[in-house]
Amino acid sequence: MNTLNDVVTFGEIMGCFVATTPGRLSDVSEFERRLAGSELNVAIGLSRLGHHVGFVGVIGDDPIGEVARQRLSAEGVDTIHLRTDPVAHTGLLLKERAEYGDPQVVYYRRGAAGALLRSGREVLGYLSSARHVHATGIPPALSGSARAFAFEALDAARAAGCTISFDPNLRPSLWQSRPEMTAVVGALAERADWVLLGVEEGCTLTGRSEPGEIAQHYLRRGAKAVAVKHGARGAQLFTAHETISRPAFAVDTVDTVGAGDGFAAGFISAALTGDTPADQLARACAVGALATTSAGDCDGLPTVDQVEQLLRRDSVYSHAGG
Numbered sequence: 474m475n476t477l478n479d480v481v482t483f484g485e486i487m488g489c490f491v492a493t494t495p496g497r498l499s500d501v502s503e504f505e506r507r508l509a510g511s512e513l514n515v516a517i518g519l520s521r522l523g524h525h526v527g528f529v530g531v532i533g534d535d536p537i538g539e540v541a542r543q544r545l546s547a548e549g550v551d552t553i554h555l556r557t558d559p560v561a562h563t564g565l566l567l568k569e570r571a572e573y574g575d576p577q578v579v580y581y582r583r584g585a586a587g588a589l590l591r592s593g594r595e596v597l598g599y600l601s602s603a604r605h606v607h608a609t610g611i612p613p614a615l616s617g618s619a620r621a622f623a624f625e626a627l628d629a630a631r632a633a634g635c636t637i638s639f640d641p642n643l644r645p646s647l648w649q650s651r652p653e654m655t656a657v658v659g660a661l662a663e664r665a666d667w668v669l670l671g672v673e674e675g676c677t678l679t680g681r682s683e684p685g686e687i688a689q690h691y692l693r694r695g696a697k698a699v700a701v702k703h704g705a706r707g708a709q710l711f712t713a714h715e716t717i718s719r720p721a722f723a724v725d726t727v728d729t730v731g732a733g734d735g736f737a738a739g740f741i742s743a744a745l746t747g748d749t750p751a752d753q754l755a756r757a758c759a760v761g762a763l764a765t766t767s768a769g770d771c772d773g774l775p776t777v778d779q780v781e782q783l784l785r786r787d788s789v790y791s792h793a794g795g
């Protein structure tokens with residue numbers, strides 16, 4: 474196999490304007506410009522962890538598109554299949570500076586360039602020449618062509634022997650209806666080797682409320698590992714042979730958005746490295762926790778050294794605690 478990248482992912486990149494002070498978005502007048510997009514976050518996370526990563530997507534011919542392209546290149550992510558559309562604009566979002574819990578996020582992404590993702594022989598060949606493909610449930614919500622691309626991408630990846638990870642990233646506001654969202658995202662999730670999902674997403678998609686039953690739903694359909702995330706309470710990893718649980722790492726959280734993408738980056742990195750399931754879960758939780766230490770969605774993503782430091786600190790505490 475002609476392996477160009479360890480991982481290729483695809484999705485929408487947005488400009489992210491983060492309020493610099495707490496309060497209702499309509500009351501705040503100063504915002505910091507950053508970048509967002511679940512798959513962009515995962516790409517940057519994996520690159521910082523030392524992997525060769527490619528990103529497939531569409532941006533506008535505008536300042537945010539320019540920032541995105543420069544940023545991905547600076548992070549070492551391959552952008553050969555990041556297309557610039559001459560007409561559509563790059564999507565945007567506004568994000569609250571929350572003092573507690575998840576911040577309010579408002580999207581300006583309808584009709585944006587990210588929805589112009591479409592299939593083609595070259596891009597599918599690029600994607601399936603990677604060792605691993607990471608996908609989320611966001612692109613299929615954006616447009617018919619992006620949805621078709623998501624299915625073709627996963628089918629091509631599978632046919633080429635790549636492993637596939639999938640994070641549903643349910644965004645009900647982007648879908649026409651919940652049944653449509655559940656059917657489409659569920660069908661994509663069932664194509665993955667590693668399903669990484671929040672417990673509530675698992676309930677929505679499978680109709681089960683117990684983490685073990687959610688995991689069984691995917692294990693029975695061919696997944697090799699299912700990670701169920703419980704936010705600040707930690708996460709569980711289920712395989713056919715074992716169930717592992719671990720608490721979340723305590724860090725100084727500034728903003729919770731991007732934790733799931735950090736989790737995905739840490740998990741994929743560890744799984745591709747051949748770490749044990751327990752280490753995969755620990756690294757996923759460590760990267761997810763560190764991702765929350767910055768106001769931006771991808772700015773807190775750690776390097777290998779920062780992950781190691783957090784893992785060492787944790788093992789010192791757990792030994793000291795008996």
Ligand code: KDG
Pocket residue numbers: 508509510511512514578611644730731732733734770
């Ligand atoms: O997972 C983080 C994402 O939520 C964020 O970066 C923006 O892609 C995004 C979305 O759809 O909210």
